[in-house]
Amino acid sequence: xxxxxxxxxxxxxxxxxxxxxxxxxxxxxxxxxxxxxxxxxxxxxxxxxxxxxxxxxxxxxxxxxxxxxxxxxxxxxxxxxxxxxxxxxxx
Amino acid sequence: xxxxxxxxxxxxxxxxxxxxxxxxxxxxxxxxxxxxxxxxxxxxxxxxxxxxxxxxxxxxxxxxxxxxxxxxxxxxxxxxxxxxxxxxxxx
Amino acid sequence: xxxxxxxxxxxxxxxxxxxxxxxxxxxxxxxxxxxxxxxxxxxxxxxxxxxxxxxxxxxxxxxxxxxxxxxxxxxxxxxxxxxxxxxxxxx
Amino acid sequence: xxxxxxxxxxxxxxxxxxxxxxxxxxxxxxxxxxxxxxxxxxxxxxxxxxxxxxxxxxxxxxxxxxxxxxxxxxxxxxxxxxxxxxxxxxx
DNA sequence: CTGCCATTTTACCGGC
DNA sequence: GCCGGTAAAATGGCAG
Numbered sequence: 001x002x003x004x005x006x007x008x009x010x011x012x013x014x015x016x017x018x019x020x021x022x023x024x025x026x027x028x029x030x031x032x033x034x035x036x037x038x039x040x041x042x043x044x045x046x047x048x049x050x051x052x053x054x055x056x057x058x059x060x061x062x063x064x065x066x067x068x069x070x071x072x073x074x075x076x077x078x079x080x081x082x083x084x085x086x087x088x089x090x091x
Numbered sequence: 092x093x094x095x096x097x098x099x100x101x102x103x104x105x106x107x108x109x110x111x112x113x114x115x116x117x118x119x120x121x122x123x124x125x126x127x128x129x130x131x132x133x134x135x136x137x138x139x140x141x142x143x144x145x146x147x148x149x150x151x152x153x154x155x156x157x158x159x160x161x162x163x164x165x166x167x168x169x170x171x172x173x174x175x176x177x178x179x180x181x182x
Numbered sequence: 183x184x185x186x187x188x189x190x191x192x193x194x195x196x197x198x199x200x201x202x203x204x205x206x207x208x209x210x211x212x213x214x215x216x217x218x219x220x221x222x223x224x225x226x227x228x229x230x231x232x233x234x235x236x237x238x239x240x241x242x243x244x245x246x247x248x249x250x251x252x253x254x255x256x257x258x259x260x261x262x263x264x265x266x267x268x269x270x271x272x273x
Numbered sequence: 274x275x276x277x278x279x280x281x282x283x284x285x286x287x288x289x290x291x292x293x294x295x296x297x298x299x300x301x302x303x304x305x306x307x308x309x310x311x312x313x314x315x316x317x318x319x320x321x322x323x324x325x326x327x328x329x330x331x332x333x334x335x336x337x338x339x340x341x342x343x344x345x346x347x348x349x350x351x352x353x354x355x356x357x358x359x360x361x362x363x364x
Numbered sequence: 365c366t367g368c369c370a371t372t373t374t375a376c377c378g379g380c
Numbered sequence: 381g382c383c384g385g386t387a388a389a390a391t392g393g394c395a396g
Contacts, residue, residue, distance in 0.1 A: 062263055
């Protein structure tokens, strides 16, 4: 956490590990993961906002997943599902 | 998909799907899921019983998760150790 | 974890905790959880079997969830979904 | 759900649903999800970069998870301690 | 009605 | 490169 490693190789190269470099990678990744987490929280807020406006979040999620699906895939899946439902008499 | 269904099995094979077979899978799975559900209810009952005996269910849950975690953690520790040994060329 | 507590109160009543009783609850629960896990594995096997027979497991899961839904709920949900899709021009 | 929508917005309100509003929610969420996805890709790139520099990505992942776990574990330990203190009447 | 727990879904990682 | 299993996140249901 602090700048306590200030020797020439910083004491960071231990047994062949380039400590500073490794630490840099780690920290860059952690930074990005924090951003991801923040985005997830933003999404959650929007859904709550939608809920407060009277929308059904469950349905919103369904819409989102439908929109993510390729149309082709969606149709195909619906067709197969219908087929199976008929096959077991659920229609 | 097509009109290739020319069987005379009473309509169970629809769209080329073996309805009876599918139904059988579905029902076997549903049966097992019912058993799972029954077990969950049993567990809930035990926890209520424990609660009635004066135990704090939250503590019981914590103990359960700790016990589950122990093996996992031990393996994790061993794995980490191996990784570090490799990292510093001790392998 | 082991049977190392064998003194008269077993060392189990510590600060008012009825150790043996607690342990019994814990173990009963763990036993049931193992059974649940075994059932989950059985279900997975059946799904693999179905897959090997040419069925699409994804669709089987969908069918299972549909069958779990009350008809009323299913219809209501489908209606709301349709409504929303129209609302955003996805129809 | 009720007939409280009395605007004249060209048909976006279908079935009482404020289509534009819903669409706006959906699109805001989708935008954020795209950003999340981009971040995931960035992370993957960094890991590949690290790999190209000679690091073992597996170790990096392990380090990341350890660092993430540290706070969690500390909180967990504190929580357990509190639970036990309550359990033996030390609260 | 809020928070908790369980389930389900999703993303990740390693093996084939 | 795909598939399977595993681990994390999100969602839904339930109890208090």
